[in-house]
Amino acid sequence: MKKTFVFGATFGKKIALxxxxxxxxxxxxxxxxxxxxQTKGYWVVESNLNQKDKTIIRFYNQDNEFLQEQxxxxxxxxxxxxxxxxxxxxxxxxxxxxxxxxxxxxxx
Numbered sequence: 001m002k003k004t005f006v007f008g009a010t011f012g013k014k015i016a017l018x019x020x021x022x023x024x025x026x027x028x029x030x031x032x033x034x035x036x037x038q039t040k041g042y043w044v045v046e047s048n049l050n051q052k053d054k055t056i057i058r059f060y061n062q063d064n065e066f067l068q069e070q071x072x073x074x075x076x077x078x079x080x081x082x083x084x085x086x087x088x089x090x091x092x093x094x095x096x097x098x099x100x101x102x103x104x105x106x107x108x
Contacts, residue, residue: 044058045079059094
């Protein structure tokens with residue numbers, strides 16, 4: 001007589017747990033990869049939803065020290081992906097220029 005192997009409930013649970021673990025590890029790696037790189041500062045956008053005639057952008061360094069303020073009169077800034085990218089690039093350029101000026105003043 002031949003014995004046939006029937007997958008039991010515990011085998012199915014093991015497969016489901018293994019698949020869940022693999023998915024969890026994959027998603028955690030994906031989330032880690034999509035995190036923005038560490039910056040040396042940050043920016044804050046201030047605007048009024050009721051009066052869309054002015055936007056204020058403030059830049060700060062990693063020590064929470066105020067760096068610069070930019071006022072956009074007659075503009076309401078929408079924070080879409082492109083705007084965030086531009087603000088991040090602006091902050092990076094500002095910080096780099098300040099570092100170059102600091103190096104220049106130390107040489108003098």
